[in-house]
Amino acid sequence: AVFFSGLVEGTPFSVAIHPQVQGAISLDLKQVTLQEALNLSEEMYGYDIQRSGNVFRVYPSGIRTETFTVNYLLMTRDGSTQSSIMSGGVSQFDNNNNRANNGGLNNFGGNSQTGGNQ
Known part of the structure; x- marks a missing residue:
């Protein structure tokens, strides 16, 4: 949790961290964007990080269920x-x-x- 809070410190972004997110993250990054750092932590540690506006939501690794609304009339097949x-x-x-x-x-x-x- 401290890692993600430190990443957004001094930026216009906020972070919401799920209570089950835990563990140590060790990355040595130089001159990368916030998005690149978050993408790396997703890939390396399996976290699910989603952005909504200026808020990043950090979920623990594992299987999650989501429901999507799909408008089949606007879809095209190729x-x-x-x-x-x-x-x-x-x-x-x-x-x-x-x-x-x-x-x-x-x-x-x-x-x-x-x-x-x-």
């Missing part, structure tokens, strides 16, 4: 495929440009009729 739809089936190409017909024209198993009124 992807590609090498599948093509052909009359009577689907054809796919693998990474070696080999063609696989899945119910395609060559493997058509449906019934067909030709002719008209006789």
Whole structure:
């Protein structure tokens, strides 16, 4: 707790430290920003540090559960495929440009009729 309080001393930032945050932190840093020092302590010691405005919240290492609101209508999906739809089936190409017909024209198993009124 003393480490994090010392980091924000003399800055416009505040720090809120979870009661279960404990242990000694030993870093020898020169000419780094506050954000860089906090990132290092996150990486090296496993703390979860979040910023909200001018306040840094320090949580102990471990698993935490958070809930996020996601607006699915504003999301976009991106992807590609090498599948093509052909009359009577689907054809796919693998990474070696080999063609696989899945119910395609060559493997058509449906019934067909030709002719008209006789």
